[in-house]
Amino acid sequence: MTEQLERLNRLPLRDDLRGLTPYGAPQLEVPILLNVNENTHGLPEQVRKAIVASVEQAVAGLNRYPDREFTELRERLAGYLGHGLTPENIWAGNGSNEVLQHILQAFGGPGRTAMSFPPTYSMYPLLASGTGTRYVTGVRSDDFTLTPESAAEQVREQAPNIVFLCTPNNPTGTALSLEVVKAVYEAGEASSSIVVVDEAYGEFFHAGTPSALELLPGRERLIVSRTMSKAFALAGARVGYMAAAPEVTDALRLVRLPYHLSAITQATASAALEHADALLANVEAIKIQRDRIVAELQELGLKPAPSDANFVFFGGLEDPHALWEGLLEAGVLVRDVGIPGHLRVTAGTEPETSAFLARLRELLAAGIR
Numbered sequence: 369m370t371e372q373l374e375r376l377n378r379l380p381l382r383d384d385l386r387g388l389t390p391y392g393a394p395q396l397e398v399p400i401l402l403n404v405n406e407n408t409h410g411l412p413e414q415v416r417k418a419i420v421a422s423v424e425q426a427v428a429g430l431n432r433y434p435d436r437e438f439t440e441l442r443e444r445l446a447g448y449l450g451h452g453l454t455p456e457n458i459w460a461g462n463g464s465n466e467v468l469q470h471i472l473q474a475f476g477g478p479g480r481t482a483m484s485f486p487p488t489y490s491m492y493p494l495l496a497s498g499t500g501t502r503y504v505t506g507v508r509s510d511d512f513t514l515t516p517e518s519a520a521e522q523v524r525e526q527a528p529n530i531v532f533l534c535t536p537n538n539p540t541g542t543a544l545s546l547e548v549v550k551a552v553y554e555a556g557e558a559s560s561s562i563v564v565v566d567e568a569y570g571e572f573f574h575a576g577t578p579s580a581l582e583l584l585p586g587r588e589r590l591i592v593s594r595t596m597s598k599a600f601a602l603a604g605a606r607v608g609y610m611a612a613a614p615e616v617t618d619a620l621r622l623v624r625l626p627y628h629l630s631a632i633t634q635a636t637a638s639a640a641l642e643h644a645d646a647l648l649a650n651v652e653a654i655k656i657q658r659d660r661i662v663a664e665l666q667e668l669g670l671k672p673a674p675s676d677a678n679f680v681f682f683g684g685l686e687d688p689h690a691l692w693e694g695l696l697e698a699g700v701l702v703r704d705v706g707i708p709g710h711l712r713v714t715a716g717t718e719p720e721t722s723a724f725l726a727r728l729r730e731l732l733a734a735g736i737r
């Protein structure tokens with residue numbers, strides 16, 4: 369045990385936090401960062417300027433607390449999402465991670481259960497443990513898909529208070545059909561389960577794949593969560609949001625810290641949303657690189673999972689760690705999500721994707737796979 373861990377263990381830490389490790393995707397300084405599904409294109413110049421102007425205005429009022437209800441931001445988010453949503457349907461936080469935490473604080477907690485279907489987003493169990501919520505898991509098919517029948521049966525069996533359905537799923541890229549969401553919602557009727565559809569990568573769906581936003585009318589236990597961290601290229605600003613029935617957002621007001629969204633954050637996000645089209649302009653370019661990675665990995669004899677996100681999860685590896693290191697030696701950082709025989713790579717710009725694929729080919733030729 370490290371000295372630091374021993375010192376931590378001497379603290380009067382909650383028993384259920386003992387022995388846990390914090391979220392920790394490596395933050396290394398390398399030229400090509402394809403490990404945490406950021407938008408590697410960066411912000412277009414016009415959007416940067418608009419954000420700076422908006423923040424400058426906000427700075428003039430920094431002696432005052434910000435608008436606790438982030439009214440303008442909720443209006444803009446409702447407008448962006450469409451589907452007849454109004455500001456009363458919208459909630460936001462410092463990243464969708466905070467929104468998910470609010471959901472667990474309001475609907476989970478001691479004596480309650482949250483459920484998801486691994487392999488899925490690694491933050492669900494961490495957010496559950498942070499809020500004292502028991503975390504249970506369901507199973508997917510071998511190809512990471514989930515049928516409505518299987519998902520519904522598992523939810524009926526476990527009767528969780530909260531179900532997380534991640535689509536497109538991180539780390540596999542798998543999209544769920546709306547039939548799965550509907551079936552899980554109906555199966556959660558008896559246990560009055562809150563169903564959270566995490567669409568952090570929703571903008572990257574293949575054309576024609578519908579969003580669960582369509583299902584919101586008449587379903588007061590359904591929440592659709594989104595983020596500005598991925599498609600909007602704003603991971604550093606920390607803005608996530610969700611849409612749900614107004615009574616759900618009222619429930620979250622009970623647990624949020626007062627003034628949780630700073631004036632700087634609100635100004636940044638509002639200015640960015642005013643330029644949503646320019647910000648989303650690179651989404652199609654990223655989708656092209658994503659589809660290219662899937663096709664080329666297949667040609668190389670690897671096993672990429674079909675992806676609706678801005679990343680590709682691939683298997684068929686004997687020594688993923690050696691491959692991860694070989695890529696890093698060439699300045700390309702990808703993600704080892706701890707699933708045997710697999711790695712995950714973010715679809716970057718065309719040159720970044722080419723550099724990743726070229727190095728991968730070299731390593732495979734050298735017998736590393």
Ligand SMILES: *Cc1c(COP(=O)(O)O)cnc(C)c1O
Binds near residue numbers: 463534538568596
């Ligand atoms: C990146 C990601 C998020 C969002 O994180 P932020 O806190 O908004 O940066 C949420 N869910 C999944 C599945 C993600 O991959």
